[in-house]
Amino acid sequence: MRFWRKAIAITWKDVLSEMRTREIVFSVLVFTFLVIVTFNFAFGNNPGTMELVAAGMLWVTFAFAGILSLNRAFVAEKEEGCLEGLMVCPVSREVIYVGKMLGSLLFMLVIEAIALPIFAFLFNLSLSLQLIIITVLTTIGFVAVGTIFSALAVNTRAREMILPILFLPIVAPIIIGAVEASKLALSGESWGAMATWLQIIGAFDAIFLGVSFLVFAFVIEE
Amino acid sequence: MENRKTNNRWLLGLSLVLMIAALYLIFLYVPTEETMGVVQRIFYFHVPLAWVSFLAFFVVFLGSILYLWKRNSKWDILASSSAEVGAVFTTLFLITGSIWAKPIWGAWWTWSPRLTTAMILWLIYLAYLLVRAYASDDQRGARFAAIVGIIGFIDVPIVALAITLWRTQHPGPVVFQGGLAPPMLLTLLVSLAAFTALYLILVTQVAGLKKDRDEVMRLKELLR
Numbered sequence: 001m002r003f004w005r006k007a008i009a010i011t012w013k014d015v016l017s018e019m020r021t022r023e024i025v026f027s028v029l030v031f032t033f034l035v036i037v038t039f040n041f042a043f044g045n046n047p048g049t050m051e052l053v054a055a056g057m058l059w060v061t062f063a064f065a066g067i068l069s070l071n072r073a074f075v076a077e078k079e080e081g082c083l084e085g086l087m088v089c090p091v092s093r094e095v096i097y098v099g100k101m102l103g104s105l106l107f108m109l110v111i112e113a114i115a116l117p118i119f120a121f122l123f124n125l126s127l128s129l130q131l132i133i134i135t136v137l138t139t140i141g142f143v144a145v146g147t148i149f150s151a152l153a154v155n156t157r158a159r160e161m162i163l164p165i166l167f168l169p170i171v172a173p174i175i176i177g178a179v180e181a182s183k184l185a186l187s188g189e190s191w192g193a194m195a196t197w198l199q200i201i202g203a204f205d206a207i208f209l210g211v212s213f214l215v216f217a218f219v220i221e222e
Numbered sequence: 223m224e225n226r227k228t229n230n231r232w233l234l235g236l237s238l239v240l241m242i243a244a245l246y247l248i249f250l251y252v253p254t255e256e257t258m259g260v261v262q263r264i265f266y267f268h269v270p271l272a273w274v275s276f277l278a279f280f281v282v283f284l285g286s287i288l289y290l291w292k293r294n295s296k297w298d299i300l301a302s303s304s305a306e307v308g309a310v311f312t313t314l315f316l317i318t319g320s321i322w323a324k325p326i327w328g329a330w331w332t333w334s335p336r337l338t339t340a341m342i343l344w345l346i347y348l349a350y351l352l353v354r355a356y357a358s359d360d361q362r363g364a365r366f367a368a369i370v371g372i373i374g375f376i377d378v379p380i381v382a383l384a385i386t387l388w389r390t391q392h393p394g395p396v397v398f399q400g401g402l403a404p405p406m407l408l409t410l411l412v413s414l415a416a417f418t419a420l421y422l423i424l425v426t427q428v429a430g431l432k433k434d435r436d437e438v439m440r441l442k443e444l445l446r
Contacts, residue, residue: 173384
């Protein structure tokens with residue numbers, strides 16, 4: 001229990017700082033909107049084309065938005081020396097990982113909660129409970145590996161360049177799963193039809209939450 | 223130092239003999255495949271290259287775990303040397319596959335599961351090398367690269383699974399279905415051994431260079 005209290009204290013710190021600086025959620029939302037609009041130029045708004053590409057567009061947009069917001073997750077920690085502060089705190093490295101991960105998850109979910117209806121509205125698609133579950137599950141996978149890569153990237157010389165290079169190949173399996181499952185969800189299929197994809201996303205989440213939890217301590221030691 | 227040299231000489235001799243044997247078998251001994259014709263011979267290069275790519279990645283994974291655990295730089299040198307050699311082999315493996323695919327499938331590249339998995343593997347290798355290159359200092363680079371090595375290795379089977387479910391239309395592996403004629407199997411096995419020996423030589427060579435570089439850096443620090 002103490003573990004979670006400490007982790008949530010770190011998450012709360014991120015939420016407070018976000019409410020005061022408004023660095024992540026608002027700017028990433030604007031970016032997401034722009035990506036959606038740009039996709040419209042690429043594919044037109046033919047309903048037939050939309051059926052084919054909507055799921056793919058959605059996940060490319062969210063993957064880019066994820067990279068953008070995860071890139072910011074450790075910048076303030078690094079620049080203001082907050083990471084040192086956290087490391088001096090009597091909490092384990094795992095607590096820091098869980099706290100930061102929950103913070104990023106929360107920001108991404110807020111962004112998606114606003115972007116998803118906008119997306120459905122602009123392209124005349126219907127949102128379903130299935131699509132929402134797919135989005136939440138995939139986002140967990142994104143932030144599970146994203147948090148560790150973000151902490152790593154912020155300590156390299158090329159910072160913003162490193163995160164996408166690490167992040168995109170690793171999340172390939174859940175992008176595939178999310179796109180395929182969303183395609184089925186958008187065309188109104190049942191849960192059974194997308195079970196395989198949900199299992200892949202779920203397995204990815206479980207494996208990488210575990211692995212990241214175990215290796216995070218090696219990223220921020222010094 | 224002396225020990226390394228003798229080991230290398232021994233490996234070099236072995237690899238030379240195997241390589242010549244493999245070339246003889248591939249170009250003179252083995253019969254030309256009936257339907258695909260002469261281009262099928264690239265298979266004896268392609269499969270060993272693929273095997274070494276995955277073997278090298280497994281060595282990266284082991285080296286990365288041991289480095290994070292023991293903090294002995296020799297494990298990092300092993301992992302990073304294996305990654306450098308593995309990246310070259312993966313590149314060659316993708317290129318030989320394309321050369322084969324053009325006359326047989328009619329396209330240089332298809333997004334079939336194995337090709338796509340190979341490409342993701344190649345991209346993870348690149349990420350591993352880039353993280354190391356961009357780290358602000360060597361120790362940090364070693365630590366970060368080890369994390370990428372571990373996460374990347376665990377990721378590859380999931381990638382393969384997801385992509386296979388996504389695109390199931392690839393010719394199955396002939397080797398394991400007993401569909402390979404004995405002369406072809408022999409050629410493949412010799413070629414596999416030859417490329418594995420080549421991999422071992424290259425890794426010891428690269429690792430030796432890295433060790434020497436570290437030693438020179440250490441001496442340079444002492445002289446300052």
